[in-house]
Structures are given as C-alpha cells and as structure tokens.
Amino acid sequence: xxxxxxxxxxxLVVTAAREIKNxxxxxxxxxxxxxxxxxxxxxxAPDAVLMMESGIIDFEPRVLPANVADATCTRGYGYAxxxxxxxTTITYAGxxxxxxxxxxxxxxxxxxxxxxxxxxxxxxxxxxxxxAPEFFAYAxxxxxxxxxxxxxxxxxxxxxxxxxxxxxxxxxxxxxTPGSGPRMLITGKGIFKFDPxxxxxxxxxxxxxxxVESVRADVPWDLKMADTxxxxxxxxxxxxxxxxxxxxxxxxxxxxxxQLSAAYHNSEREKKATCR
Amino acid sequence: xxxxxxxKVMTTKEAIGRxxxxxxxxxxxxxxxxxxxxxxxxxxxxxxxxxxxxSQSGSIDAEFLVxxxxxxxxxxxxxxxxxxxxxxxxxxxxxxxxxxxxxxxTNFTYNARLAAGAFGYSxxxxxxxxxxSDVFKVRNSGYMGEKKFDVVKCPFTGREIxxxxxxxxxxxxxxxxxxxxxxxAQHWGGLGSTVHACLASKTIIVSCEELVDYDxxxxxxxxTIVPAFRVSAVIEEPYGCHPCDLPGYSNPDRPMYSLINSAxxxxxxxxxxxxxxxxxxxxxxxxxxxxxxxxGQDTLNRYRARSYYSAPxxxxxxxxxxxxxxxxxxxxxxxxxxxxQLIEEKGELVYVK
Numbered sequence: 089x090x091x092x093x094x095x096x097x098x099x100l101v102v103t104a105a106r107e108i109k110n111x112x113x114x115x116x117x118x119x120x121x122x123x124x125x126x127x128x129x130x131x132x133a134p135d136a137v138l139m140m141e142s143g144i145i146d147f148e149p150r151v152l153p154a155n156v157a158d159a160t161c162t163r164g165y166g167y168a169x170x171x172x173x174x175x176t177t178i179t180y181a182g183x184x185x186x187x188x189x190x191x192x193x194x195x196x197x198x199x200x201x202x203x204x205x206x207x208x209x210x211x212x213x214x215x216x217x218x219x220a221p222e223f224f225a226y227a228x229x230x231x232x233x234x235x236x237x238x239x240x241x242x243x244x245x246x247x248x249x250x251x252x253x254x255x256x257x258x259x260x261x262x263x264x265t266p267g268s269g270p271r272m273l274i275t276g277k278g279i280f281k282f283d284p285x286x287x288x289x290x291x292x293x294x295x296x297x298x299x300v301e302s303v304r305a306d307v308p309w310d311l312k313m314a315d316t317x318x319x320x321x322x323x324x325x326x327x328x329x330x331x332x333x334x335x336x337x338x339x340x341x342x343x344x345x346x347q348l349s350a351a352y353h354n355s356e357r358e359k360k361a362t363c364r
Numbered sequence: 365x366x367x368x369x370x371x372k373v374m375t376t377k378e379a380i381g382r383x384x385x386x387x388x389x390x391x392x393x394x395x396x397x398x399x400x401x402x403x404x405x406x407x408x409x410x411x412x413x414x415x416x417x418x419s420q421s422g423s424i425d426a427e428f429l430v431x432x433x434x435x436x437x438x439x440x441x442x443x444x445x446x447x448x449x450x451x452x453x454x455x456x457x458x459x460x461x462x463x464x465x466x467x468x469x470t471n472f473t474y475n476a477r478l479a480a481g482a483f484g485y486s487x488x489x490x491x492x493x494x495x496x497s498d499v500f501k502v503r504n505s506g507y508m509g510e511k512k513f514d515v516v517k518c519p520f521t522g523r524e525i526x527x528x529x530x531x532x533x534x535x536x537x538x539x540x541x542x543x544x545x546x547x548x549a550q551h552w553g554g555l556g557s558t559v560h561a562c563l564a565s566k567t568i569i570v571s572c573e574e575l576v577d578y579d580x581x582x583x584x585x586x587x588t589i590v591p592a593f594r595v596s597a598v599i600e601e602p603y604g605c606h607p608c609d610l611p612g613y614s615n616p617d618r619p620m621y622s623l624i625n626s627a628x629x630x631x632x633x634x635x636x637x638x639x640x641x642x643x644x645x646x647x648x649x650x651x652x653x654x655x656x657x658x659x660g661q662d663t664l665n666r667y668r669a670r671s672y673y674s675a676p677x678x679x680x681x682x683x684x685x686x687x688x689x690x691x692x693x694x695x696x697x698x699x700x701x702x703x704x705q706l707i708e709e710k711g712e713l714v715y716v717k
Contacts, residue, residue: 141471142395142554154616155421157397157554159609163672170555171420172479175472180491203498208505209466212449213456216442217470217499218421225493246498263492343448350622357619360660 094328095339096276099296100233101127101331102323104274107231108186113137113178115223117189118156120233122149123331123338124188130330139178141219143169152335175219179226182265187227189220191248191273193238196289196309198250198270198282200224200232201243211244220248225264229271235342237306251287258287277303279320283312293318372598373545376647379569379597380406384415388534391418391478391565392425393558396616398551399425399608400539400571402601402648408432409642416507418533420474420557422455424608424624430454430464431634432642437507439467439531441474447628454634467506470499473513473528475557480530481564487514487527495526536565538590539605541612542580543572547595550587552674553611562590571599573613586677603652610669617667619659 097120104124108114110133116125125138126149139145142157146166153161162168169177178184192214193201202220204211224230225248250270251258258264272292273280279293290312291303296319304311331338337345374382380403384390390407392400404425407415416437419426423444429435431454443455443466451457458464469477473490480488494500495515503510508529515524538558540551549570551558562568568590575598581588607617607624627633645651656664683694691699698706707713 140554142397142556144554151615154609154621155395155397155423157395157556158616159397159553159611159613159669160615162553162611168552168555170559171471171557172475172560175475175491203468208468208502209459209462211460213443213445213452213459215445216422216440216468217497218442219471221470221494221497221499222472222491225491245502246496249493249496252496261496263495346625349618350625353619353622354626356663357623357659360658360663 089325090323090328091325092328094323096295097341098328098331098339099320099323100274100276101338102327103279103320104188104231104233105131105327106321107272108133108136108188111135111137112185113139113183114186114188115139115141115174115179115184115219115227117218118153119190119342121188121190121231122153123335125149126334127327127331131324131327137166139174141171141174141223143171143174145169145174145178149334152338175222179222182226182228184223184227185229187220187223187230188233189223189230190233190235191220191238192234192236193240193243194232194234194273194289195240195243195250197252197254197287198232198273198289199243199246199252200248200250201238201240201245203247204245206244208245217247224248224250224270226268228265228268230269232270232273234273234275239307239309241308251282254287255285277306279318281314288312290314291317293320295320371545372547372596373575374597374599376402376406376571376599376601376604377410379403379599380410380412383567383569383596384410384412384535386413387415388412389416389418390535390537391533391561392537393420393561394554394556395421396423396425396608397554397556398539398558398605398610399423400537400604401425401606401608402604402651403537403539403569403571403599404428405642405648405651407434408638416533418474418478418531418561420471420561422453427454427628427634428638428642430458432638435464437465437467439469439474439477439506441469441471446625451628451630453628465507467508467512468499469512469528470494470497471557473499475560477528477531478557478560478564480528481532482560482562486530487516488530489516489525489527492524492526495524500526531564533561533565535567535569536562537569537571538562539571539601539610540589541572541587541610542574542576543570543595543598544576544578544581544592545598546578546592547590547598548578548581548588548592549590549595550581550584551589552587555589559589563594568595569597569599570595571601571604573602573604573610575600583679584677601648603648606652606655612671613669615667615669617664619663620655
C-alpha cells in the first residue's frame, strides 16, 4: 500500500529493488544499485547476498556509501575478501547471479560506453571502465540503470559487452558465461528489455506520465515496443519509509541531493567562522 | 630488505623525502577508503615531479597529485568526474591537454597487473571477454603502446587468452588502522587491490592511525596485510586518510568533501585549495588544526567512528610446550632427568671432541 507522495528517484529505486530476488548473489554499483539492494534485502529478499567489488560480501547498506570500499559498509558483513577474488572465485567461477550497475551510453544490443565520448586521449571523458566489463560478461544476468539520454546508434568507445552485434553473437563467441547478458535497462522514461532472438532492445514499460513519443525522441533508431506496454511497479509505504531512513538525500536527483547537502554543510561552516 | 637495528619509525616528511624520487612510479591501494592523504599531500608539498601514478579509482588522490603537477603518467581503471560535465576532473583536463598520459584498464585487469607483480610473474592471464572491449582494443592513447595487453595461446586447451604485463611500482603508500614499529601493517575492511598493490611494489611506506606493540599484532595476524620485512618506513599519523574513511576510525567527512567539491567548479579552485591546505601547512597536525579552526572540533568528532568490535579469534592451543606443568614430557612421560637417562639408553650417541 502506498499512502504518500513519492519522487521519480524513489520510484526508480523501488523498481530496481523488485528485480533482486530472495537468495540472489548480487554485485551492486555505487548510487541507485546500492539503494535498490538495500530496499530489496529489507523487504522481499532478506536472504539476498549483496556485495561490492572491493571484497565486501554479504553486507547491509546502512547509509549511502561514497565509495566501493566505504567504511560504512563494513560495520558487520559476512565475508571479507579482495577485488581479485571477487572477479575470479565469485564472478568468473560462476557464482554471481546479478550485476547491477549504472551506465552512461548504450546501443540497441545493450553494449555500453562509460569511458569516452570520442577517441582518447583528446575526447571528453565519461568516467572509465571500473568493474563493468567483467561483471557484464560473467554475471548470469545484468540489470542496467541510466540517468541521461544515452541511447546511441554507434558507441564512440565500447567499454562493456551487451549482446555485441545481436542474435547469438555473444553466445557463439565462447568468451562469456552461457545465457548471460543484459536483462533490462531502467531509465527515467521506461523499462527496456531485449528480444530473446534478435537481442534488440525494446520498450517494455513506460514511466508514469511519459508517452511513447518522448521515449522515441531519445532513441536514434526505430525503437521496437512490447505488444502490451507494462506499468512500473507501485512502491509500498514500507519500501519508501525504509529508503528515506536509509538515504534522505536520495529522494532527490543526485546533483540536487549533493547541492542541498553541500549548502547545509557550507552554511554550518560559515556560521562557525563567524562565531570565532 | 628489512633494516634491522635502525628504526623505521619516522615522520611523513622524512619518509617521502627519503623514499620517493622524481620519476618514480607510485601506487595507492584502495578505492578512497584508507587513502593515504597525508602522504599524498606531502608528495605535493615536496613538489615531486614526473611521477607515474597508479590509482585504481582515481578520486581526490589523483586530482590533487595532478593539480600539484607531480604526475606525468597515470594507470587507472576509473576517474571520478568531480565537477560533472562542466569542469570535469583535473585528470581529464590534463589528459586532454596532452600534459598527462593515462593508461585505462578495468578494475580486474588493473589488479591482475599488480597480482602478477606481487607473485613475481612477468604477466597474468585475464578474462577473455575483455578482447571485445575498447579497453583492450584501443592502444597508443596512453604510454604503454601495443604492450598494454597481449594474447597467448593456452598450451592445454589451445584457446586464446588475453594477458596483461606485470606491474611493479617503485613505491606503495599505504594507510592502515594500526602497525608496529617494524612495519607489520594491519588493515580491516574492504580490501580492493590494496594487498597486491603493496606486495607488487619495491618499497612500501606505511602510515597508521595507531602505532602498537608487537603483542597486538601477534594476537591478530589475520589482520596483517603486509609483513614487516617488506616495509621501509612506519609513520604514526592520526587522521592520515582524512577526509576519507577508515573502519573503526571515521566515516567520509562530508563537510570537507563539500568544501573540496566546490573547489572543482572554478578554473583555479583546486590550486587555491592546495595553497591553503597543502603548501600553506607544514604537516598533518597543522592540517587537522586548520580543519578544527574552520569546521569546529564537534564536526570532526561527528564523523569519528563509534566502536563495533570484532569478536576475538581464539588462537589458543592445548599445549604450548612439550612439557606439562609438572615438568614431564607430554610425549615421553619422563622429566628432564628421565630424558637424560633415556637418551643414554636408547639414543644414537655420537662422541665429539
């Protein structure tokens, strides 16, 4: 049951949280994925094993972490290991059910760019690869989130694999966990999935208040649609209450959240400076 | 090489002055947890030049070092864009201007280079999917050229395996919770690539929140991530990673991060930040005093950790000696006199002059 007003950011977190099943071993990126993991574990997936690639395995996010090895994530957790072991003994060895990471640019087959908007070293940088290429290659399935309008016909830089050129190309290459690949992309306008045969991305659900034209406007190819477009899930009070307790700033867009927080901290500092 | 007899305990100024030279390759271990900020500030203060900097997750560490004109080359798997699309990051600005050569790896392939270096191998296999990525395909945009990656054939399966060359940085800077005077360094929390970063390096400088007796180390060896014989210098440096976090000591200091973050939004913001917080202050003590002047002691305290102790691991054993409390051998049932007799009767005696 939902009895309160919620924000776009909160709906996105809860939508993502519903994708984590009880018992999943899931690696979470900083930001929305961490929040989604925390909500899932608190509500419908208490036995999910949440992990971060720094070697923090089976943890419970208590506050919004600032980095992948954040001290706030190691106050009580099940298995302390390191990055090398995460990618080998857990990921490549086949024990990672879900990789849950944010992306910047995506093409119609779910291939990802998080590195450069052109040719390095002159091109503008996005961030870089981080752990994404190996997680997207060897997790049994991947769930992607994207903030902006990052749909492109051709990636200027291919950081991480989706379904490569589509069809069974990924499967045939022999370089990937069989059956793996991106399962869905969640954005502020919709949920996108991938055709099981062609592996081409299609629109599966529309974000509340968004129409198909608005989605198409961001996509440079002729975007396919599900036969019936689905709705986003409706959060429960329990999910929203927990999320607000976990990370009050996450009710806002990321930049706004940090601006509000910085404004508060900076005004506190100035108050002290005047008192001196 | 351990420096037996002479003390390794020194100040940050001494350690950086003695062990880091212009042109060296320098590495820090983790994401930003436990980032050795005091040593990074000292590199900048001593105006070290032409460094090759290894930073897995290039954050304020890389931004400060690059803004301080210490670094020519960087090897990394991530660059945080502090000021978003507008002013971006210092690493990005220097890279695009041709003042900094950056070699981009993934977290795993970056770590694999260090693992190879730590194990003494000349290269390390990495996971095959990387061959589809531009991280693998795009060469010559950094400083390693074609030899950023290569491919070998597995002698057993015949399959193609991508490989990375070993990395052995000259100096590793490590900040931990505690260490003893000889350099046994104990860290707990997210490890990232810290251990491989240390063990791959030729020289390791350890700073710690608390210098402790060897008794503490030997009762908790599972926390020792670098053994003393690998460590060249030990520094007791409370708040040595501030404003970064460290389990048992502090959360990320948000007010300080907010101050730093605002510096990224103007062209020379970071330079003035360095003037005020690095060049303008002699050491970490002065840094913390300056912080307290600006933010107040209560703010510093608010981000200080409240303890949550690990359950002690019981390393106890039934026998700590071959002799019981009554002076009898546990295996032979005799006392020392009885043993001498037994030796004369049953021992294979030799007669030496």
